[in-house]
Structures are given as C-alpha cells and as structure tokens.
Amino acid sequence: MMSVENLDYRVEHLRDRLAREDIAELGVRVEARGAWVMVWGTLADAASRAAVLRIVADELEGVPWHEDLTVHRVGPPGAAEVLS
Template sequence: MKAGWHIDYVIQHLRDRLAREDIAELGVRVETRGLAAHVWGSVTSTDCRAAVLRIAEEELAGVPWHADLRVSCHNPPDHPEEVP
C-alpha cells in the first residue's frame, strides 16, 4: 500500500466523521500536505475547536498532522457603532 494512498483514505474518513458528528463545522478543511494532514479553518466556539481537535487526533493516529483552527464569533454587536 502506498503511503500517499493511506493518508488520503484517513483524511477522507476524518472529513466524513466531522460531517456526521453533532458539531458539523462547515468552516473546517482537511488537506494533504506532503505526507502530513493539515486541519484548518474557523469554528464557532472553543468547545467546537476542542471537539474537532479530539476527533482529528483519534482519526489521524499514526499520521503526522498540524491544526490551524481559529474561533470566530458571528454574534451581532452588543452596542451601536459610532461613526465620527
């Protein structure tokens, strides 16, 4: 079995699991970078970030990987904008 084929299979399995889980973060991407995986994008909360990282750690066991997930809040502002 080729190493590249294995990582592609594992990454697709991770993508499928992220889509099935309750978190269903649409802003998360998983890509192959050489013989490693890169999990990146934005999530809605620190809890979701932790869940994505936990799932990635489980699914990518034995595969080198890097995560670059940022938490972005999309709540409306809590005060009016003051324009000079």
C-alpha cells in the same frame, strides 16, 4: 512510512466524520500535504474547536498533522475604541 493511498483514505474518513458527527463542522478544511495533514478553518466556539481537535487526533493517530483553527466570536462588540 504510510502510503499516499492510505493517507488519502484517512483524510477522507476524517472529513466525513467531521461532517456527520454532532458538531457537523463543514467549514473545517483537511488536506494531505506530503506525509502530513493540515487542518484549518473557523469555528463558532471553543467547544467546537476542542471537539474537532479530539476527532482529528483520533482519526490521524500516528500521522503528523498541524492545525490552524480559529474561533469566530459572535456576540456584542466589546468596549468602544477610544481615539485620542
């Protein structure tokens, strides 16, 4: 079993990497919850989400983790809602 100190170190390293790499995702939250890690937040596009998931999987290899990452749509609205 991984020590709390080691897990905290890996979580902090993940946060640093998410902030400094090309994606610079500061809106992603990472938190150790007992023996596992939760990653959540809203991202600008699917490519950013995929990049974050790749980095998380790399940094947390061997650690159970869960994610709740959503993609925020930016652009024109879709079709008008039709009310009957």
